[in-house]
Amino acid sequence: MTLRRTPVTRGSVDAPVGPPTPLEPGRRRRFAELTGSWRAALRIARRESRRARRRTALVLAMIALPVLVLAFLAASYDMAELTPREQLDRRLGVADAELRWFADAPVVQDEWGDTWYPRDDGQSAMSRPTTADEVTALLGPGSRVTEIRAGSPVTVRGPRGDETLQAWILDLTDPLARGLVRFRSGRAPQQPGEVALSPTALRRLDGRLGEAVPTADRTRTYTVVGVVEFPDDLGPVIALHPAAVGRADAQPDSRWLIDVPGTVDAAMVARLNERGVVVARRHVPASTTSTRSLIGYVGPADASDLSTMVLIVGLGLLEVVLLVGPAFAVGVRRRRRDLALVAVAGGDAAHLRRVVLADGVVLGVLGAAAGLLLGVGAAFAGRPLMEQYVFGARFGAYRCWPLALVVLGGVAVLAGVLAALAPAWTAARQDVMAGLAGRRTPPRPGPARSSADWRWSSAGRRSRRSGPVGRPPRSSWPV
Structure with missing residues (x-):
């Protein structure tokens, strides 16, 4: 007896449905490597923030101060603006x-x-x-x-x-x-x-x-x-x-x-x-x-008020970037050996950049959280003074401006990342051997010059000159 296979029509209802196509192995591997790299960079940044406490406190103060002021103003303004029910x-x-x-x-x-x-x-x-x-x-x-x-x-x-x-x-x-x-x-x-x-x-x-x-x-x-x-x-x-x-x-x-x-x-x-x-x-x-x-x-904000708010936030972001950037640059110079060890362990330029950028992310998040908490707390504590001497009227319920606080937090984190961007590129270009030795990256040698490009002064020193000059005789050397 011969068994014949029943043909299955393409697109038939009774056709079995297979499992979904998995992601490509290469894409999954790259995603896992990126996630693991950032996780390790954030752990290194958190450890570094605990070790260099003075520098961390300075950076946090510079990031949290403008966030504190803006969060104080946002919470005070939100409490001063009565809702229609409160007005009624x-x-x-x-x-x-x-x-x-x-x-x-x-x-x-x-x-x-x-x-x-x-x-x-x-x-x-x-x-x-x-x-x-x-x-x-x-x-x-x-x-x-x-x-x-x-x-x-x-x-x-x-x-x-x-x-x-x-x-x-x-x-x-x-x-x-x-x-x-x-x-x-x-x-x-x-x-x-x-x-x-x-x-x-x-x-x-x-x-x-x-x-x-x-x-x-x-x-x-x-x-x-x-x-x-x-x-x-x-x-x-x-x-x-x-x-x-x-x-x-x-x-x-x-x-x-x-x-x-x-x-x-x-x-x-x-x-x-x-x-x-x-x-x-x-x-x-x-x-x-x-x-x-x-x-x-x-309701829709007035154009002048919106432009003023954008200008204030932009100036605050620029101030944070200009002040925090040198602090990150000093931290990178002091961590030359640690970054060189990361490179020796197999890290490439991208890994070194992520390690430095993770400092900006961690300190930006901490500074934003500290500034928001202190700003909202100061707005609640200083509410009677703002009512009496600034607005001249009693506020409504105790509340803050959640959307404004989220924007301020995001701007603070962005400022931290932007401030660490230039030091991150500098760290990725450093020499590994010089970093292991604790030295700065040696300068790249310039174009070769011949002995005819040097001239001797009367003090026995030599300097570059434009034209070839021969070496002075030994009798003219100073004793």
Whole structure:
């Protein structure tokens, strides 16, 4: 009986699928050699950093210092830039929403109440100040409102001259307004002649609770009854009672904090927009929150700010390369014998370059880590000073700028590698025998010169000259 093999059609479904084709042996061998070479170079660099501690400390200081400064600025800037949610909480305090009556006709606003525009052309803006009764009538029964408006600066007389204070007009006895400030001491003003000062204003006036503060024109005198802090303005601020300023001096763009029985939903916002009122509410949809945070918080940077940042980072990178490069060059000269032993053991020029470049990688990583940790820690520790004397406002939550820190770390490592690049090429070209003997690489011999190219001086020394001159006679040699 004859057995016949069943033919298998190419591309048939039942055809067995073989294992995947492995990588070429040559490529795998080269990859393994490269990985092993870098692993050994990094181990040598780590051992060298432990052995030469002074040089390592110097290089780490030069790399970490600019990283520390830039990380401090990045973390401080990130904490100073409030997120939309933090801005809304600071504006509302404990209220449900904030109203601003801008026009007598319908308006269109964004979800956060930051921007608005008129729906119809030719509509007029609000030309008169609104009252609490008008705002309450819009909201319905059971609602409470309180007004907050910025007044004209108040000039008072202090021990060192006149001081100008930014005035805020609000009723701090109302629970809705008390959520906007932080009481340091004292109580809220309850009468037209009572005021509350910020800590900066009280310090400039050298005043205390219960003292009288006269105005610059001596027409009025206020009694300090409380010390309050406005988170958005840490400068000299004075809080006046609404009865101290008449309604005739009120501005049309007053802010109204409201408290309603329910929640401020989209239907209420649309109804208020029909009357020309812009609403900033606390409860914003999650989708709107994420979109607004991405656009408003991380939005496209200004061209001038971006160019300034690139210039600062570039100058920092150049400074690190110029300062750290000589330190690596000195380290290479002191390690001539070790590098020569690597060459004797079978290392070629590429291996010697990797050994020196590994120093830049190790010290760059260590310097970047130290600079980032110290910079972020200094930003957190020096936060009160930056709030008071630089930004003039309280920061948001404790956070850093992760993307900026990653970029700074990468730039620090790149600076370390660039600083070790020139010494690495120098180490790869050194003479092995001179390195084993602890000497520098001897200079390459120049073109051969004959004895006719030398001339003898009267002191018995010889030097090169352009034309052939014979050797002077022995009688002319000095004794």
